[in-house]
Amino acid sequence: MRHYNFTEIEKKWQGIWDKEGTFEVKERPGVDKDYILIEFPYPSAQGLHVGHPRSYTALDIVARKRRREGKNVLFPIGFDSFGLPTENYAIKTKTHPKVVTEENIRHFTRQLKSIGFSFDWSRAVTTSDPEYYKWTQWIFLQLFKKGLAYKKKMDINFCPSCKVGLANEEVVGGECERCGAPVVRREKEQWMLGITKYAQRLIDDLDELDFIERVKIQQVNWIGRSQGANIYFPIQDTDEKLEVFTTRPDTIYGATYMVIAPEHPLIDRSRDRLENYEAISEYRHHAKHKSDFERTQLVKDKTGVRLEGIMAFNPISEEEIPIYISDYVMMEYGSGAIMAVPAHDQRDFEFAKAFGERILQTVSGDPVDEKAYTGDGKVINSPLIDGLSVDEAIKKMVQIIVERGLGEEKIQYKLRDWIFSRQRYWGEPIPVVHCEKCGVVPLPEEELPLILPDVESYETTEDGSSPLAAITDWVNTTCPSCGGSAKRETDTMPQWAGSSWYFLRYLDPHNDKALASDEAINYWMPVDWYNGGMEHTTLHLLYSRFWYKFLYDIGVVPTPEPYAKRTSHGFILGENGEKMSKSRGNVINPDEVVRNYGADTLRIYEMFIGDFEKTVSWSMNGVAGAKRFLERVWNLQSMMASESKNYSKDLELIIHQSIEKVGKDYEHLKGNTAIAQLMSLTNAYYQKGSITRGELEVLLLLLNPVAPHMSEEIFENLGNREQISQTKWPSFDREKTLEDQVELPVQINGKVRFRMVFPRGMDKSLVENELKESSDYKSYTEGKTLVKIIVVPDKLISVVVK
């Protein structure tokens, strides 16, 4: 027998799978489909991280197993290739992002293929390919037509030194990540997508889905639904009203002042009447230059300015109350104004203390001298609702407010609309033009894709616009509507755009008539199982559910939800327990592991490393252990002493148990315990010293999804014509997974004192009788009073004595 030459074996089988198209699939009406999806990688210049193969292997195992169970399995791969890191890398190395991307994809493809995943490579998609982004642009146009894509003026992070708009993650401690200059907020017209219109459905439809609980919880909390009321507070001596949202209308008598966000439009509207406009503008100016970071550092120190010269009117207590601006009130949430109830809201309390405002308790409970009282109690100091509980008072007050025309019931979400434009080059151009006469005009669908033009430089222009703005002959165009002169939109889409629908393109990747054919969509959707990182829970996962629901509404897809099931994997850290990074010098390159130990070893180790959902540290010793296991399996070939297809009596139990456990564990992404079981089975074979062909083959059949190259090779060495990938997944006999005799521990007063052997399934009373006869029992209970005996069938016996 030759030694285990993994390099040769792996190259051979990868060649066979490639040549034979082993894992390529078509729709097969009438055959059960299974769509298994992993998050496609971002092809970074660093290449594959050892974290990628962890989740890819786990789902590859499921795919390989389910194919052998007769399912028509789609397990695709692609590349999420637009995005900021590539653009920045391109700027640094002065290479076109397209070239960088192509190189990276080649690199990733080679790496992924070297690990032997059973992807259907014929369906690979690349989001930066015009054939692909044609349909990303098409979806945008549909959103635009339905009013879900709109323009809005808003503040962005801007680096005055680099003259570039920055993503939140590029702002570190209030400074620009690249040059260290302080970041400012700058107003910019941005494209927005109306995801908030879908907020309620995005919560409600989670009920039906098989998502791991913490994903559901995080999405629900992120969307952040709260129920309350909008109430209008008149401004004295004007027709103006200040709208506030509150979840606690019961406390309205305690609303002793109001606060509006620094950006609130009331300020400009009331300019003439404000006696301290200068102080107010200064505060506004200051707030504008504060980064998000600074705002969050000053949680305790409430700042603000009172609007001198105008007063609001509390429509229920009928008192005149002052108005302040303060940056603890956010323009993006609710109406950008609050009624402040210092007695029952901690932030309002802190502000009232700082500005000497009146604190009126309206719910009985702890006194409100030191802090706000937020608990339950009876309503006090509130003539219309005194004596009610908080819940009753909320209902009653809402009723009063509605009856008197002072406001309405309101449901408010934390979720904000999706800021969809980027002043960047490496993204999908937004397919609209700006016409002086017609306004914003969408491109006709026949003109898609709107190709991203080449530019000289990828740097943002002077005023912070996208590099596209500098290409005047591209920007200047004609209006599709009136034929007059018009300018193209120069913003591009965010990286999230392409990844919001890629799973649909896999179904029919070369279709130029539609994003995918109806036949393909109807056959394959929804995705049966989607695995990805927890970090994508509130952005990518939510965004793609939103797009899919939209496509459902316009009749493109047949189901309201894209993913039937969602699971999530943990990170892999370096050997020292820290995040892998070049600067820490703890990066493990999967290529080296494949070269030195083989792909099968890498796959085994990635699965054996620990609980799939948890964060784990890499260990080179662990890799060596995985290799040792595979060597032991390889060497079993010389231990095969019989051509019999049968299992010997003494191995029957562990073999049937292994078939049961390994299959179940693979399905639950518990590769670690599945492999532990296969190790135990291998150890049992070594104990025995010689095995039959049937025994060796069943191990290979079970091992195949994790170590496909080696298992196929040995299977072929045994003279089999067919490949394991064409065999049926083995079945087990339930009766044979159970032992005939069971050893029961006997606890006396909670401590295991001795053990007794009984036939499996023996009647409780017979067990009890036999127990009482035993000498061990007698010696432990002598001179004591028996209280009770508990027999848990085939598990244990518990005796209580006094």
Place this chain on the structure above:
RNA sequence: GCCGGUGUGCUGGAAUCGGCAGACAGGGCGGACUCAAAAUCCGUUGCCAGCGAUGGCGUGUGGGUUCAAGUCCCACCACCGGUACCA
């Protein structure tokens, strides 16, 4: 702060429903093979006491429920992730 999660030998980690804690690995120690080493194979390995049989202790801490708790309940501590004054 809030939300979510985690805490088990020297290390990574096992332990369907509340039923023998430590499976399976790594590392250590001992042995076989070898001139020797590596590799391989076999044995051993939670901690404390004891030559031993054995006994005691033991799943972050403190309490509780139970015949029985890593698992359930209450209070707390530490760490990790998400989020940022959400009215």
